[in-house]
Amino acid sequence: MIELKNLKKSFGENVVINDVSAVMDTGKCNLIIGSSGSGKTVLMKCIVGLFTPDSGDVVYDEEEFKHMSPDDKKMMRQKIGMLFQGSALFDSMTVEQNIFFPLDMFTNSTKAEKQKRVDEVLEKVKLKDAHKKFPAEISGGMKKRVGIARAIVLNPKYLFCDEPNSGLDPQTSLVIDKLIKEITEEYNITTVINTHDMNSVMEIGDKIIYMYKGDKEWEGSNKEIIFSKNEKLNSFIFASEFLQDAKDMRMLEMKGKIDNDRNMDELLK
Amino acid sequence: MSFFTHLGRFLLMIKGMFTRPENFKMYWKELMHQCVELGLGSLGIIAVISVFIGAVSTVQTAYQLVSPLIPRSTIAQIVRDTIILEFAPTLSCIVLAGVIGSKIASELGNMRVSEQIDALEIMGINTKAYLVAPKILACLIMIPLLVVIAMVLGIWGGRFAGTAANILSNVAFDRGLLSGFLAYNVFFAIIKAYTFAFIISGVPAYYGYNVQGGALEIGRASTSAVVTSCIMILLADYLLAAILL
Numbered sequence A: 001m002i003e004l005k006n007l008k009k010s011f012g013e014n015v016v017i018n019d020v021s022a023v024m025d026t027g028k029c030n031l032i033i034g035s036s037g038s039g040k041t042v043l044m045k046c047i048v049g050l051f052t053p054d055s056g057d058v059v060y061d062e063e064e065f066k067h068m069s070p071d072d073k074k075m076m077r078q079k080i081g082m083l084f085q086g087s088a089l090f091d092s093m094t095v096e097q098n099i100f101f102p103l104d105m106f107t108n109s110t111k112a113e114k115q116k117r118v119d120e121v122l123e124k125v126k127l128k129d130a131h132k133k134f135p136a137e138i139s140g141g142m143k144k145r146v147g148i149a150r151a152i153v154l155n156p157k158y159l160f161c162d163e164p165n166s167g168l169d170p171q172t173s174l175v176i177d178k179l180i181k182e183i184t185e186e187y188n189i190t191t192v193i194n195t196h197d198m199n200s201v202m203e204i205g206d207k208i209i210y211m212y213k214g215d216k217e218w219e220g221s222n223k224e225i226i227f228s229k230n231e232k233l234n235s236f237i238f239a240s241e242f243l244q245d246a247k248d249m250r251m252l253e254m255k256g257k258i259d260n261d262r263n264m265d266e267l268l269k
Numbered sequence B: 001m002s003f004f005t006h007l008g009r010f011l012l013m014i015k016g017m018f019t020r021p022e023n024f025k026m027y028w029k030e031l032m033h034q035c036v037e038l039g040l041g042s043l044g045i046i047a048v049i050s051v052f053i054g055a056v057s058t059v060q061t062a063y064q065l066v067s068p069l070i071p072r073s074t075i076a077q078i079v080r081d082t083i084i085l086e087f088a089p090t091l092s093c094i095v096l097a098g099v100i101g102s103k104i105a106s107e108l109g110n111m112r113v114s115e116q117i118d119a120l121e122i123m124g125i126n127t128k129a130y131l132v133a134p135k136i137l138a139c140l141i142m143i144p145l146l147v148v149i150a151m152v153l154g155i156w157g158g159r160f161a162g163t164a165a166n167i168l169s170n171v172a173f174d175r176g177l178l179s180g181f182l183a184y185n186v187f188f189a190i191i192k193a194y195t196f197a198f199i200i201s202g203v204p205a206y207y208g209y210n211v212q213g214g215a216l217e218i219g220r221a222s223t224s225a226v227v228t229s230c231i232m233i234l235l236a237d238y239l240l241a242a243i244l245l
Helices: A040-048 A070-077 A095-106 A111-124 A140-152 A170-187 A198-204 A231-237 A241-254 A264-268 B003-016 B024-064 B073-113 B116-123 B127-164 B170-178 B183-209 B215-244
Strands: A002-011 A014-024 A029-033 A055-060 A080-083 A158-162 A190-195 A207-212 A215-220
Touching: A002 A040, A014 A040, A014 A055, A014 A207, A014 A215, A029 A040, A029 A170, A029 A198, A040 A158, A040 A190, A070 B116, A080 A140, A080 B116, A095 A111, A095 A140, A095 B116, A111 A140, A140 A158, A140 A170, A158 A170, A170 A190, A170 A198, A190 A198, A207 A231, A215 A231, B003 B127, B003 B183, B024 B073, B024 B127, B073 B116, B073 B127, B073 B170, B073 B183, B073 B215, B116 B127, B127 B170, B127 B183, B183 B215
Parallel strands: A029 A190, A029 A207, A080 A158, A158 A190
Antiparallel strands: A002 A014, A002 A055, A207 A215
16 A cells, blocks of 8 residues: 655646545555646656655655665665556667666565566566567557566566556557556556556556646545546536537446446347 | 756766666676677778878878987877877767767757657656666766777877888887877876766766757757767866866
8 A cells, every 4th residue: 555645746847746645545546647747657756656746755565765764765665567658668678678677676586586576577478579679679558568577577566557558459458458457457556557548447447546737636536536526527527528428428327327338239229 | 958957967867877677687788788889880980080190190290300319219299198188089079979979969859859768768668777877877988998099099090100201210109109208198088088978978968968949959969969078078078188187
């Protein structure tokens, strides 16, 4: 579990995060959503320690990040895996070497043990055949999967994903979402995802935090979001007519007015 | 940003490099990789420049020494001292500032912009120690060696040009080389090489490590790094000469 306690962060006069408190649950996908410039990336960077908050603290399973010694922070970071928006793969290394890297740096395992672990995670992200390729030779979706593999190779307790679906087609986005959800549940890790992909919100959003101009505007689950009366949230989430229709359909479905298969043929008669 | 802000940030970067490595073997591997990339990778250009500079020095010195009272072996003395004192350390390092400096600045800049540095930080790796320190250390190891090679090749180039252009014989050149030789000059050149090596690696590393923005900024950082390094090399060259000679 990760607890955010009154986080504040400014850049000069510009207040980017304004007194945000929240709890990220273990074994669940915790989504931070919001429009561009709402402060969600800065919030994530504050949580992982890439930015130092002006005030407030981040508590990882009762350990306060702010009060940790530099060595403890280093140890804590080894429990964190992160998938970056642009994947951030080391472009001078092959897919396999990218995944080997954290193992080489932080474990004393034998070559065979490391190879076994790399093969396991490559199997998990279904990239067994691409292990000898360089990042420049693979697609965006594959890069994201390599990023996930590298993030989970050390069995992290916390997984952070910054816009995992940006630049991906809807089908590949679904694959990535499913993979993240599967990993979160299988390894019982605390996953925090920054996104503005509505599919992700509805499919894997166990817990959703909506950021608006640096404030936490709303908090709930993907089931509650449908019935939310928050205007700012609704105008962000259901921005197009198509999405509003989809929301209405989902509401009717959840209220039992239409069945799960939607019986569209019957309704259209 | 003022000069002092840059200086302060540069010193903080250097201070940040001195931590216990997470894995000594990986740091050693990275150091060796940088020695090959930055040192051996620059050997070709240094060899070519040194041989030609030596050859041109011999021809031009002979062109200016027209008095029959001055022995031809003096040409070798002049070529030797010019190459050891100035051409091998300073000119080579100006060239290396372009070759190595732009490589370091663009590599680190690209890693910063594409969040690879953040990825390493998240893993708990001290990126200043893992990315910057091996580059500076590799330059401190390899550049003095390159300068010594430049001295040898420069003098050889001068000797070769002397015979090829029928200016002076090999025997006369060798006699000139040995007469009035001061070992201190080589020591002075090595001191310069170490100073320049630190500038060539440290300044571009600072520019590259602190890039903010995109591809355009990487290019700008690379250019600024090379220009600043060159100016600092010339400044250090003068200061060292004024202090040590």
